[in-house]
Amino acid sequence: MHKCLRCGKDFEKMNEGMFGGCPECGSKLFLYVREGEEEHATELVRRLEKKTETAGKLPLEGAALEGVEPLEEAGGGGELSSEGDKIESLKIVSPGVYELNLDTLLGRRGIIMRLKEDGSYAIHLPSLFEKKEKARRNRHTP
């Protein structure tokens, strides 16, 4: 989905008519928002952060467990990654301090998150990056 930066109108797809600008207001600047997923990424970071903030006050275990449920929901049926698959793509070390594993993020294994250094759980958001792989492959093979 593409969102016009000036008038805020959403467009399912870019089409020829939009090369000249937004059909509504003529602006040529668009934000890219993939359906639902945009919210997921933002939501996840926000929620995780909230949990991290409170984690200092709560016993760690409790905080971690509390964090799991809503996040799992946000993943839209996402599975918890298996023990062997715990390479988190995003880690919130402390409020305002983030570590990103570009390799796993780019590798489209989904967003895997871990709260706190103890690594008590990981969240796996599958399929975020899996689409279009085939289409691209085909397009670029000579």
Added chain:
Amino acid sequence: MVRRRRTSGILAWLLEALFFKKRSVKIGIYGPPNAGKTTLTNRIIHTFADEEEDVGTASEIPHETRRAVRRGGILIDLKQNLKQFQRTNFNSNPQPLSDPTRNGDPTRNGDPSTNPSTKSGRKGRAKLKLDVVDTPGLATKIDFHDFLAYGLREEEAKQRAKEATEGVIEAIKWLDDIDGVILLMDATQDPYTQTNVVIIGNMEARGIPVVIAANKIDLSSAAPQKIKKAFPQHFVIPISALTGENMPEFYAAMVRRFR
């Protein structure tokens, strides 16, 4: 009035049908924070689309761009825009670089914009229709403490760190929609960073064509040859997004690599 507008609409349509048959390619401008991505994107837009329009704000504070922004409808026409280059690049050094990147380097034949048909047997090949996407800087660690030095309050700094993190994720998601990548590096910095290496490796794996731009060559500490050495299998074009130095060669490389 209405009539004239309709006529020009048809004209525009005809022109489009005649010359822009190819869909435009989406080019993402990627790189670490502060490399000059927004500065470069704005320059491309100023040169080829609208002198007044900015896609975003450039800033010395890292992670200034935290949402990916796309600008559509840019037409690079090497022949047409030659005059414009010369006008825009008043600061630039007109000498072609004496250090060709590699075999097949687009700079090999001197300034390609003066001779766009050299490599292209047929008409129209010196043109590229594109959308550019200015993306948030990619990083492996984002720490709000780094922003405090720029005078941000702690709250602001934490908010910026969070948005920057979301920005990285967004930038990566955009890749699924992108046909080519301009990987921008700050030539005054060491190119062997995890970020650069991971991006390049991933682009290669995905089969997305890449042009590397070694930016900030106006600074005396810039060492674009280090970037060439680090990534010998790629086009590396030294540029200054700020002063416009060497931009014709960069545009020629884009047309060559992305069309």
